[in-house]
Amino acid sequence: MSVKTAAVIGGGVIGGGWAARFLLSGWNVRVYDPAPDTERKVHEVLTNARESLPKLADVKMPTEGALSFVSDIKTAVTDAQWIQESVPERIETKHKVFAEIQQHALETAVLGSSTSGYMPTVLQENATRPGQILVTHPFNPVYLLPLVEVVAGKETDSSIVDAACEILTGVGMKPLKVRKEIDAHIADRLLEAVWREGLWLIKDGIATTEELDDAIRYGFGLRWGQMGLFETYRVAGGEAGMAHFMAQFGPCLEWPWTKLMDVPELTDELVDKIASQSDEQSGAYSIRELERIRDNNLVAMMRGLKETNWGAGKLLNEHDQRMKNNT
């Protein structure tokens, strides 16, 4: 097989993660980001990825592709099969970047956006080749977490959606096709719901950032790493299953449980409170150290799930099998 090329436009934490995922899957990668410290940042992400991603594979990883940093979008995207936009979350910036990408991209290239908020149809506004544009929203760290939300806009070609899913599967990821576009897609809507409730609990002095994290990671976070919400509840319903669970839990929805009816104002005071609680909780480690701790944990958990052949572990086993068949 000839080596393929991915263009990564925007070299922050997410862009760097995409670069690492493609490189370690044997793709050549061209990164464009005008920020002066892009090379250093991408190399730091890549160092973490080289340290962790191979530990998830039980077969030989492909030979790493070639990484280059280029000085314009044209050079980045020319002849690339995958073009990933991960620039800041401002629609004018994204439109400008996509306009330039479309001038130079292959007609068969996937033009994916890492946007966590915008619907693909919004990205397609005034596009010359909207059929190639879609949302491919990953999760940090991109080189380890499999999920990518794949969202088509009104004008996205179905062949591009199919090509995107195939390529993502090929680099060991889990493309999740979202049925209808909606602001913030799926996962971030769930995350935002929790985030907002968490802010209230901190603001009202019910819990600190550390206590909230503990409430998650010693309890339902472990359940969610393997089954998610609904399958977990199906099991919790006991022998009577989901219907019983719904009957039991349903009425609670009418309780005045959460403050989610309202949006907490993110005052300086609340921001300071959160930042200082977070310092107290995690300040003993640098961000680099925390990244490595996180990566080691994710690897350990996913390796565990490889043994039970479930969820992310099943996906990894299937990916191993594909890699074995390719060689």
Added chain:
Amino acid sequence: MSVKTAAVIGGGVIGGGWAARFLLSGWNVRVYDPAPDTERKVHEVLTNARESLPKLADVKMPTEGALSFVSDIKTAVTDAQWIQESVPERIETKHKVFAEIQQHALETAVLGSSTSGYMPTVLQENATRPGQILVTHPFNPVYLLPLVEVVAGKETDSSIVDAACEILTGVGMKPLKVRKEIDAHIADRLLEAVWREGLWLIKDGIATTEELDDAIRYGFGLRWGQMGLFETYRVAGGEAGMAHFMAQFGPCLEWPWTKLMDVPELTDELVDKIASQSDEQSGAYSIRELERIRDNNLVAMMRGLKETNWGAGKLLNEHDQRMKNNT
């Protein structure tokens, strides 16, 4: 050390889980539940627990305590050091059960409630010995997940709170002292926020139960199994840390992202939709099989975290050490 006794009032999934946790930690357990199939149900939970909990320990487990099923609350609670109420979530039922418990319990006994919704002060209404009553809210499966929310009411003695935390730590759990009582405590408020948003996404045809579960378990669910929400975001902020993250994410709160301002009506149609999607997703397995799959996954993930000595894994290593020191 003399063997201690726990009384479990209510033998459903949660009560059975408490019984298993105490038994396998060497406590004698007396279960009271008037339902005719209590013994069978508790034994089924116990079978799962015996299969899974010992796999988390790297030291010899204590000799299992004696299990008995008794025909009244008095017999159950007499001389018990820990009394755990896990009856249905109706306040009149709970008040009635606590009234009877208080007539016969030791003055030093912990009277814990598994309530997921009520504040402990509400449980203390008209109590004769309110100082002993508090919320000790666990998470299913109780024999594997470490988290217990410990919530004191207005009249709870601080010595009872301390005793509860010590006993919970002794049976390998993670007591999380909640600073202020609030309906639904902490974790279930976060869960309910996600549940409600999930219902909207299903109702509006954006995603099925399986797609929602996939959006969780291939992505942030794995992050949350080890770091929770805030520490994850601290890392995601990159080198600029939490302050940067807040600046980036904060404004999004004002977006009209979620439908959480409103409560979806749990119509028969929506319940049917969810139940049938859940059947399609998980119907290939019985609830018993799903329980075992879940337990094997939780064991595998937590064993992974024992290796990295983090979160639930660190807790387990510390518990091993304590058990070693005790023998």
